[in-house]
Amino acid sequence: MKILVCLSNVPDTTSKINFTDGDTKFDTNGVQFVINPNDEFGLTRAMWFKEKQGATVHVATVGEASTEPTIRKALAIGADEAIRINAVPSDGFFVAEQLAEIVKSGAYDLVIAGRESIDYNGGMVPGILATLLGMNFVNTCISLEIEGNNATVTREIDGGKEKLTTTLPLVIGGQKGLVAESDLRIPNMRGIMMARQKKLNVVEPVSSNNVTADVKFEKPAPKGKVTLVDAENIDELINLLHNEAKVI
Amino acid sequence: MSVLVYTESENGKFKKNAHEVASYAYEVAKQLGTTAIALSINATDVEGLGEFGISKVLNVSNDCLKTFNAKAFANVIGQAAETESAKVIILSSSADTKFLAPILTAQLKAGYVPNVVSAPESTSPFKVKRTVFSNKGFASTEISSEIKIIGVSNNAFGSAENKTTVAVESFDPNIGEDSFTTKSLEIDKVVGKATIADADIVVSGGRGLKGPENWGMIEELAEVLGAATACSKPVSDLGWRPHGEHVGQTGKPVASNLYIAIGISGAIQHLAGVSSSKVKVVINTDPEAPFFKAADYGVVGDAFEVVPKLIEKLKEFKAQNA
Numbered sequence: 267m268k269i270l271v272c273l274s275n276v277p278d279t280t281s282k283i284n285f286t287d288g289d290t291k292f293d294t295n296g297v298q299f300v301i302n303p304n305d306e307f308g309l310t311r312a313m314w315f316k317e318k319q320g321a322t323v324h325v326a327t328v329g330e331a332s333t334e335p336t337i338r339k340a341l342a343i344g345a346d347e348a349i350r351i352n353a354v355p356s357d358g359f360f361v362a363e364q365l366a367e368i369v370k371s372g373a374y375d376l377v378i379a380g381r382e383s384i385d386y387n388g389g390m391v392p393g394i395l396a397t398l399l400g401m402n403f404v405n406t407c408i409s410l411e412i413e414g415n416n417a418t419v420t421r422e423i424d425g426g427k428e429k430l431t432t433t434l435p436l437v438i439g440g441q442k443g444l445v446a447e448s449d450l451r452i453p454n455m456r457g458i459m460m461a462r463q464k465k466l467n468v469v470e471p472v473s474s475n476n477v478t479a480d481v482k483f484e485k486p487a488p489k490g491k492v493t494l495v496d497a498e499n500i501d502e503l504i505n506l507l508h509n510e511a512k513v514i
Numbered sequence: 515m516s517v518l519v520y521t522e523s524e525n526g527k528f529k530k531n532a533h534e535v536a537s538y539a540y541e542v543a544k545q546l547g548t549t550a551i552a553l554s555i556n557a558t559d560v561e562g563l564g565e566f567g568i569s570k571v572l573n574v575s576n577d578c579l580k581t582f583n584a585k586a587f588a589n590v591i592g593q594a595a596e597t598e599s600a601k602v603i604i605l606s607s608s609a610d611t612k613f614l615a616p617i618l619t620a621q622l623k624a625g626y627v628p629n630v631v632s633a634p635e636s637t638s639p640f641k642v643k644r645t646v647f648s649n650k651g652f653a654s655t656e657i658s659s660e661i662k663i664i665g666v667s668n669n670a671f672g673s674a675e676n677k678t679t680v681a682v683e684s685f686d687p688n689i690g691e692d693s694f695t696t697k698s699l700e701i702d703k704v705v706g707k708a709t710i711a712d713a714d715i716v717v718s719g720g721r722g723l724k725g726p727e728n729w730g731m732i733e734e735l736a737e738v739l740g741a742a743t744a745c746s747k748p749v750s751d752l753g754w755r756p757h758g759e760h761v762g763q764t765g766k767p768v769a770s771n772l773y774i775a776i777g778i779s780g781a782i783q784h785l786a787g788v789s790s791s792k793v794k795v796v797i798n799t800d801p802e803a804p805f806f807k808a809a810d811y812g813v814v815g816d817a818f819e820v821v822p823k824l825i826e827k828l829k830e831f832k833a834q835n836a
Contacts, residue, residue, distance in 0.1 A: 279763050279783045283650040292647075303764045358626065359619070384648050384763055390626055393616025402695050403584070405613040408757065418699075422758060424609045424711035426703030432696040442764060447751045477625030477659040481641070484652045486789065492796075492806050497815030500827045503795070506811055508831070511793045513715070513772040514739065 267321040267412065267434075270374040271309045272365055272391065273340055274302035274355070274383035275333040285483040292385070292483070301336055304380025308440035310449055311410060312378055313344045319412070322346055324372065328355040328364045334466065341461035342453030348464065353471035356479070358386075362394035363474040369399060374435070376417075381406050381439040386480075389439070396437035404430055408443025517543040517550045518600035519568070520591050522608060523557035530712045531606040531666075532557075533566050533673040538666045539604040540567025540676050541633045546602070553594045553685070555579050555587065564680030566673060572597070572685035579689070581701075582610050586693035588617035593687045595622065595661070602640075603663045608711060615665055625657035628665030631790075648763040649789040667790065668711060669769040710761060713742035715772040716791070718761060720746040722777020722798060722817055726754035731821045732776065738828045744768065746778045762787035777817045780805025797821065 277283070278298040286293040301309065315321040325340045326349040327333050337348045349372075351364045369377055377396075382389035389405075396403035402417075408427065409420040412434070419430045422443070438444075453461070495503045507514045519539035521532035539550040544567075551570045554560045556579060560571045572594050579586060591614070595603055603618070605611045607628065619626040627642055631652070635641045639656045642664060646653045710716055717736040719729060729743075736743045743759060750760035761768050763783035773791035777798060778784060785808045788794065796809040797820050806812045813820055 277647070280781075282782070283647045285651065358616075362616075362620070386646050386653075387629055387648060388626075389612055389628055390616035390619055393613070394620040397617045397620035403617065404696060405584070405616075406609055421613075422609060423701070423703065425707070425709030426701065427758070428698055428702070429700040430696055431699055442760070443757050447747075477623075477657065478627055479656050479658070480646070480653040481656050482654040483646070484654075486650070486652070489808055490810075492809045492812045494806075494812050494814065497813050497820050500813075500820065500823045503811060503813060503824070504827055504831050507772065507793070507795070508835075511772070511810065513793045514828075514831075 267315065267319060267376060268372065268374045269312045269315060269321050269323045269376045269378060270369060270372060271305065271312050271323060271325045271340070271345065272377065272379035273305045273309070273325050273327045273336065274380065274385070275299050275327060275329050275336040276302045276383050276385045279303065279384065283485065285485070289483045290481065299333070299336055301339060302380050302383045304382060304384070304441045306450060307442050307444040308378035308380060308438065309340055309343060309345065310451060311440065311444040313451070314445070315412065316344065324349060326351065326365060326368050328353055328361045328471070330354060337466060338461050339453060341464045341466070342457040343451050344457065346464065348466045350466060350468050351471050352468050357476045358388040358390040359394060359477050360474050362391045362398060364471050365391065365395050366398045367472050369395065376412065376434060377401070377437040378440055379438065381441045392437050392439040401435040401437050402432045403437045403439070404432065405439035407438045407440045410438060410440070410444060515546070516548050516598050516600050517546065517602045517604060518595050518598055519550060519552050519604040520611070521552045521554050521557070521563060522606055522611060523554065526556060526558045528557055528559070528562070529608065531608060531668060534669070534671055535604050535606050535666050536563050536566035536568050537674040537676070538633070538671045540674070542602055542604065545634060545637050551598050551600065553591060555590065560682055561680055564678045565675055567676035567678050568680055569678050571680060571682045573682050574685050574687060576689065581698045583694060583696065583698070584610070584614040585617055585696065586689055588614040588621060589689065589693055590687040591618055592621050594685060597685070601661055603661065605663060605665045607665055607668050612665065615663060619663055622661045623659065624661040624663045625659035626663040626665070627655050627657060629667050630664050631667050631670040633671065645790070648786045649767065650786050667769060669771070670790065708740060708742040710742045710744050710759070710766050710768060713770055715739045715741035715774070716744050716761070716768050716770045717741045717774045717776070718744035718746065718778060719749065719776050720778030721748045729755070731825065735774070735821060735825050738825055738832065746784055775805055775809070776821060778805060779803040780808055
């Protein structure tokens with residue numbers, strides 16, 4: 267089985283978000299970049315398929331050279347090879363079209379991507395990719411088992427979960443649950459050394475037009491001061507929620 | 515040219531978000547000088563959509579579509595858009611709709627913008643405001659494709675009544691076997707309880723509750739309020755509560771009217787995930803907990819004393835206001 271894990275290079279979850287250039291760009295100053303958490307759960311699941319079922323695991327990112335430390339981390343965790351499509355990931359459709367080229371030429375059986383990246387939250391790349399290539403697709407996956415050509419997948423739904431069956435070739439929009447948080451791997455020294463020897467192929471993007479563009483950003487309005495209620499005076503809290511906030 | 519909205523239903527009944535997306539579609543149609551048309555799949559009471567500005571309903575009644583299937587539903591929406599020459603399609607932010615949206619996007623070569631929080635800022639160019647960086651910011655996003663798909667955030671635009679005469683037309687889409695290459699085996703879903711996605715009130719517990727055995731009072735408080743229960747990331751990672759309850763940046767977003775955080779200090783990732791909630795209440799022993807800076811109302815105190823009191827007082831309040 268040949269697996270491609272799609273990685274997004276995103277600000278660490280603890281990052282404070284600021285904008286620059288007249289609020290037209292995300293300010294990367296002082297921001298630590300990591301593998302998108304939803305993708306990392308998928309990468310870790312792919313490692314399981316590699317170790318238990320002999321799968322080959324490649325990773326792909328659409329990004330400029332500055333994303334290479336994130337890609338190297340995936341190699342240090344255990345991916346066999348990496349591909350970087352040398353372009354700014356300017357919108358979801360564009361990214362999906364770039365990845366579609368890689369999946370087509372690499373004849374992958376399974377593509378694991380995150381359900382969304384935590385920066386622009388588009389949540390569309392895996393679904394567009396699957397549809398462009400006529401592959402099966404399951405979103406918000408919290409478990410994935412493959413046997414031969416058959417896949418059993420559980421996806422999260424509002425208020426519960428749904429178990430599905432489908433076949434390869436398959437694209438997954440993954441999230442926490444594919445593996446547990448405690449299964450995530452921190453690269454060890456041997457992995458980091460080995461990652462340096464692994465192939466990181468840089469390819470140029472195919473031509474594609476953007477259909478969306480973020481033209482301006484803003485930060486949420488600052489929050490007003492909290493109204494403190496004495497722990498001995500819960501009636502007052504109920505009064506405020508009922509008469510002032512009107513939420514109960 | 516018209517605006518098409520997919521109004522989602524479950525067991526024949528429209529979901530809560532159906533009225534919100536219908537209201538949104540009416541607003542967009544008004545801005546574009548056209549009408550809003552709804553697509554309904556296996557729902558009854560479709561005339562009710564007229565209350566929210568819908569002037570026509572394409573009514574699909576088909577047993578093959580009893581269980582949600584993303585590809586099949588995307589195909590049906592695509593056919594409805596084509597029939598009505600719709601250039602703008604309005605969707606919700608439910609798990610099912612976010613599943614079908616990218617399929618529809620690829621089929622129609624559309625520009626899709628999810629997590630939209632308000633009416634379009636302009637229609638030429640077509641520009642909408644959405645959340646980015648997991649609610650830590652907003653972006654104004656232009657859509658340049660011929661067909662535009664907008665995913666409306668839960669509980670952001672709200673429902674607006676606009677009484678309209680509604681025409682119901684039955685719609686018979688072409689549904690091929692090839693849509694069903696993914697099959698549902700089993701659905702495990704809480705029935706009769708509010709879910710984090712559509713609850714008006716969410717009650718959430720953190721590590722301050724010390725252990726899963728103490729969740730009884732969280733569940734009781736939620737029951738009194740008709741609320742959904744949720745938890746912080748450490749609580750789900752420790753296995754105290756199921757992953758489906760984890761709210762925050764890497765869990766579920768919360769956009770309820772009221773969010774009550776109990777024993778949650780308020781890490782930046784958690785605050786981002788719940789920031790779309792309209793009113794936030796925090797109960798925590800530590801007055802320095804970051805959540806107090808993000809909350810509207812706060813109680814500094816021990817959850818094990820405050821919560822039982824709150825439950826008791828709320829029961830009295832509910833009895834008086836019943």
